[in-house]
Amino acid sequence: MCVVEMGTPVNIIIGSHVWAEDPAVAWIDGQVSKINGEEVEIQTSDGKKVVASLSKIYPKDLEAPAGGVDDMTKLSYLHEPGVLQNLATRYKLNEIYTYTGSILIAINPFQRLPHLYDGHMMEQYKGAPFGELSPHVFAIADVAYRAMINEGKSNSILVSGESGAGKTETTKMLMRYLAYLGGRKATEGRTVEQQVLESNPVLEAFGNAKTVRNNNSSRFGKFVEIQFDKHGRISGAAIRTYLLERSRVCQVSDPERNYHCFYLLCAAPPEEIEKYKLANPKSFHYLNQSNCYELVGVNDAHEYLATRRAMDIVGVSEKEQDAIFRVVAAILHLGNVEFAKGKEIDSSVLKDDQSKFHLQMTAELLMCDLLALEDALLKRVMVTPEEVIKRSLDPVGATVSRDGLAKTLYSRLFDWLVDKINVSIGQDPNSKSLIGVLDIYGFESFKTNSFEQFCINFTNEKLQQHFNQHVFKMEQEEYTKEEIDWSYIEFVDNQDVLDLIEKKPGGIVALLDEACMFPKSTHETFSQKLYQTFKAHKRFIKPKLSRTDFTIAHYAGEVLYQSDQFLDKNKDYVVPEHQDLLSASKCTFVAGLFPPLQEETTKSSSKSSKFSSIGSRFKLQLQQLMETLNSTEPHYIRCVKPNNLLKPAVFENVNVMQQLRCGGVLEAIRISCAGYPTRKTFFEFLNRFGLLAPEVLEGNYDEKVACKKILEKLELIGSQIGKTKIFLRAGKMAELDARRALKLNNAAKVIQGQIRTHIARKHFLALRKATICIQSIWRGRLACKLYENMKREAAALKIQTNLRRHVARMTYNKLKFSVLVLQTGLRAMTARNEFRYRKRTTAVNYYPGSLAWS
Numbered sequence: 118m119c120v121v122e123m124g125t126p127v128n129i130i131i132g133s134h135v136w137a138e139d140p141a142v143a144w145i146d147g148q149v150s151k152i153n154g155e156e157v158e159i160q161t162s163d164g165k166k167v168v169a170s171l172s173k174i175y176p177k178d179l180e181a182p183a184g185g186v187d188d189m190t191k192l193s194y195l196h197e198p199g200v201l202q203n204l205a206t207r208y209k210l211n212e213i214y215t216y217t218g219s220i221l222i223a224i225n226p227f228q229r230l231p232h233l234y235d236g237h238m239m240e241q242y243k244g245a246p247f248g249e250l251s252p253h254v255f256a257i258a259d260v261a262y263r264a265m266i267n268e269g270k271s272n273s274i275l276v277s278g279e280s281g282a283g284k285t286e287t288t289k290m291l292m293r294y295l296a297y298l299g300g301r302k303a304t305e306g307r308t309v310e311q312q313v314l315e316s317n318p319v320l321e322a323f324g325n326a327k328t329v330r331n332n333n334s335s336r337f338g339k340f341v342e343i344q345f346d347k348h349g350r351i352s353g354a355a356i357r358t359y360l361l362e363r364s365r366v367c368q369v370s371d372p373e374r375n376y377h378c379f380y381l382l383c384a385a386p387p388e389e390i391e392k393y394k395l396a397n398p399k400s401f402h403y404l405n406q407s408n409c410y411e412l413v414g415v416n417d418a419h420e421y422l423a424t425r426r427a428m429d430i431v432g433v434s435e436k437e438q439d440a441i442f443r444v445v446a447a448i449l450h451l452g453n454v455e456f457a458k459g460k461e462i463d464s465s466v467l468k469d470d471q472s473k474f475h476l477q478m479t480a481e482l483l484m485c486d487l488l489a490l491e492d493a494l495l496k497r498v499m500v501t502p503e504e505v506i507k508r509s510l511d512p513v514g515a516t517v518s519r520d521g522l523a524k525t526l527y528s529r530l531f532d533w534l535v536d537k538i539n540v541s542i543g544q545d546p547n548s549k550s551l552i553g554v555l556d557i558y559g560f561e562s563f564k565t566n567s568f569e570q571f572c573i574n575f576t577n578e579k580l581q582q583h584f585n586q587h588v589f590k591m592e593q594e595e596y597t598k599e600e601i602d603w604s605y606i607e608f609v610d611n612q613d614v615l616d617l618i619e620k621k622p623g624g625i626v627a628l629l630d631e632a633c634m635f636p637k638s639t640h641e642t643f644s645q646k647l648y649q650t651f652k653a654h655k656r657f658i659k660p661k662l663s664r665t666d667f668t669i670a671h672y673a674g675e676v677l678y679q680s681d682q683f684l685d686k687n688k689d690y691v692v693p694e695h696q697d698l699l700s701a702s703k704c705t706f707v708a709g710l711f712p713p714l715q716e717e718t719t720k721s722s723s724k725s726s727k728f729s730s731i732g733s734r735f736k737l738q739l740q741q742l743m744e745t746l747n748s749t750e751p752h753y754i755r756c757v758k759p760n761n762l763l764k765p766a767v768f769e770n771v772n773v774m775q776q777l778r779c780g781g782v783l784e785a786i787r788i789s790c791a792g793y794p795t796r797k798t799f800f801e802f803l804n805r806f807g808l809l810a811p812e813v814l815e816g817n818y819d820e821k822v823a824c825k826k827i828l829e830k831l832e833l834i835g836s837q838i839g840k841t842k843i844f845l846r847a848g849k850m851a852e853l854d855a856r857r858a859l860k861l862n863n864a865a866k867v868i869q870g871q872i873r874t875h876i877a878r879k880h881f882l883a884l885r886k887a888t889i890c891i892q893s894i895w896r897g898r899l900a901c902k903l904y905e906n907m908k909r910e911a912a913a914l915k916i917q918t919n920l921r922r923h924v925a926r927m928t929y930n931k932l933k934f935s936v937l938v939l940q941t942g943l944r945a946m947t948a949r950n951e952f953r954y955r956k957r958t959t960a961v962n963y964y965p966g967s968l969a970w971s
């Protein structure tokens with residue numbers, strides 16, 4: 118597995134924010150809590166503590182924008198977790214497109230986003246400089262179109278990704294946009310662009326099927342060449358297809374479906390059902406091996422009519438359409454022909470009346486001789502030097518022969534359709550330039566991998582090499598444009614895997630052809646030969662426990678191939694009996710599917726010498742494709758499937774990571790990392806790192822000079838100054854950030870100290886003021902109280918005094934009164950006594966004897 122190599126994270130200290138590997142979410146962020154030599158303890162954001170090796174953690178950019186960046190190269194830290202986090206953030210905001218330089222990453226939204234693709238959007242992207250608007254497929258198509266117009270050079274857009282990632286949808290958008298740019302105003306008849314767009318439903322009906330991974334999966338690769346005249350108008354088009362999955366015609370596993378056309382035909386109007394003697398799909402062996410017959414949200418009857426209409430548009434005549442569906446019906450009937458053991462040893466006969474009926478229907482529909490058809494299925498012609506003999510086939514052999522015929526018929530039918538579409542759209546021999554759009558299967562690695570996966574992965578290796586070369590070239594161009602030295606960028610190449618597969622002689626494809634030509638070869642002898650030949654090859658591994666499997670270490674990971682069907686699947690010959698039978702068909706359409714071979718080799722026993730192999734043919738096709746691509750300016754779109762549930766808003770990190778690896782996105786980043794992955798414009802650099810040399814900022818220098826001065830002061834090794842940007846080697850950004858963090862930390866400490874002092878002083882002053890205030894209030898209150906008391910005391914004294922005076926006065930008055938009364942009494946008594954005395958005396962004097970009155 119390829120892992121993006123980055124500069125070892127330097128300057129990781131306790132408290133640093135980092136990314137660490139996590140089995141569940143690929144990468145998890147956390148903070149370093151302990152460093153023990155090479156080992157680092159991290160407190161992760163989900164509350165766990167993990168220990169990781171210092172070389173396996175990456176710094177996290179705390180200053181990354183909350184909404185992510187629209188181009189990965191704008192990330193300060195270009196590494197796996199940064200890329201993943203950026204994509205996840207954007208996907209959450211329904212931003213499904215992101216650039217990595219000039220590569221567009223498209224994450225399948227699994228929901229219709231019509232506002233992204235309407236006429237207004239097309240208008241906006243028309244002629245807009247690349248990068249000015251948000252990333253979009255239209256932007257890529259626009260760049261390709263402008264480059265073609267301005268430089269007169271052909272361009273190609275390579276769309277790749279795993280099944281269900283959105284390649285076909287993306288391709289359709291690209292074509293729509295190109296038709297918008299280069300289309301003509303409606304003239305009489307169908308325009309080229311309309312025909313190209315309408316060819317999609319036809320190809321999808323015959324080349325697409327429901328699979329576990331995608332309800333409308335293209336089972337073939339496709340390269341659409343759109344030709345333009347000197348005015349930039351679409352003048353012709355051609356469609357090339359690659360490697361249709363033939364085995365699906367006879368073998369479908371639950372819950373997948375066979376090719377859509379079979380179900381469409383079974384849902385055709387009643388008169389056609391009657392004409393072809395069709396019935397419910399459940400009654401056909403080629404369809405009932407799986408329990409899935411219908412697709413949610415798809416009406417097969419409606420689709421049948423739509424396909425017919427699309428066929429009209431691409432120029433398939435009514436008669437041809439009838440013939441096409443006749444062949445489709447014939448294949449269904451053929452699949453229901455069963456065989457039983459015959460009387461003779463190793464012979465077979467038709468199993469029952471049902472089988473006879475279906476055989477008859479097949480013959481009728483294919484317009485060939487019934488007996489000849491039966492013979493072609495049950496017997497083989499053997500040519501020996503002495504004589505020509507007919508050998509019977511046992512029921513298993515007859516079934517293989519039947520399925521072989523069905524597959525050949527179907528693949529020829531598909532090829533015919535593609536040819537027809539090409540003829541009716543028409544090529545422009547005077548075309549000045551073209552834009553090719555490649556929609557091809559991505560890297561595949563399943564539990565069992567057979568010849569198909571081998572070819573698919575071979576294709577991907579080829580495309581990967583092309584991609585690497587392109588990315589490398591782009592890097593070089595960027596460096597040249599900025600006038601910096603790029604001599605030490607390392608080029609990553611996968612030529613060794615390609616040699617292993619395609620080298621002639623001695624590669625796996627060549628050895629497979631050899632094995633196919635040698636009658637006694639089996640998959641075991643083929644595997645042994647591989648083990649022997651590639652014993653020391655570092656990309657070839659022999660599994661310990663198997664005698665026939667082999668592993669290839671592809672750029673995207675190791676894939677274990679099961680070789681048991683390699684020989685059969687590689688053989689590309691039509692059984693001569695089938696060839697003869699169908700080329701003699703009374704239906705010109707069917708006969709046309711099986712043109713007589715150039716050389717009369719069919720009846721010869723030396724078939725081997727004329728053997729044609731699928732592998733070699735495919736290799737040749739790929740070679741031609743690569744030649745075409747090499748003559749064009751490529752643009753890449755990597756489609757990513759965010760989850761296997763095919764649901765919107767679910768982003769599975771591990772899954773996406775694996776696809777980014779397989780799609781070469783991380784490889785591109787790796788190439789980038791080998792050079793100067795971090796690029797900052799002078800302004801951005803000054804903005805971020807100016808504080809490391811504030812005197813430079815005050816010096817009033819121009820931006821470039823200021824940057825240079827800062828770098829000189831910092832004595833940073835591994836940087837170059839371009840014309841508009843600063844280029845930094847991997848890890849240098851982290852180093853600068855660490856120094857910046859240190860400076861900021863120190864500054865923060867000073868600021869914190871000052872602020873703390875200020876706050877403490879403010880607090881103290883407030884406290885003092887408050888204390889004084891409280892004290893005065895209290896003192897005032899105390900004084901008041903004291904005064905009150907004094908007042909009370911004085912009052913009390915006064916009252917006491919008054920009371921006492923009053924009492925004294927009262928007592929005195931009473932006493933005085935008593936004294937007065939006594940005095941008065943006494944005086945009265947005295948006076949009376951006096952009076953009486955005087956009176957007596959007087960009397961005595963007058964009356965001397967009356968003195969005795971007391």
Ligand SMILES: Nc1ncnc2c1ncn2[C@@H]1O[C@H](COP(=O)(O)OP(=O)(O)OP(=O)(O)O)[C@@H](O)[C@H]1O
Binds near residue numbers: 227279282331333336
């Ligand atoms: N841009 C998009 N907008 C909305 N839905 C999309 C978009 N791209 C893909 N899809 C959805 O994802 C499904 C699968 O996409 P598509 O058929 O293009 O995948 P593919 O990569 O071509 O798969 P295969 O290799 O199996 O053919 C589509 O049927 C559609 O529902």
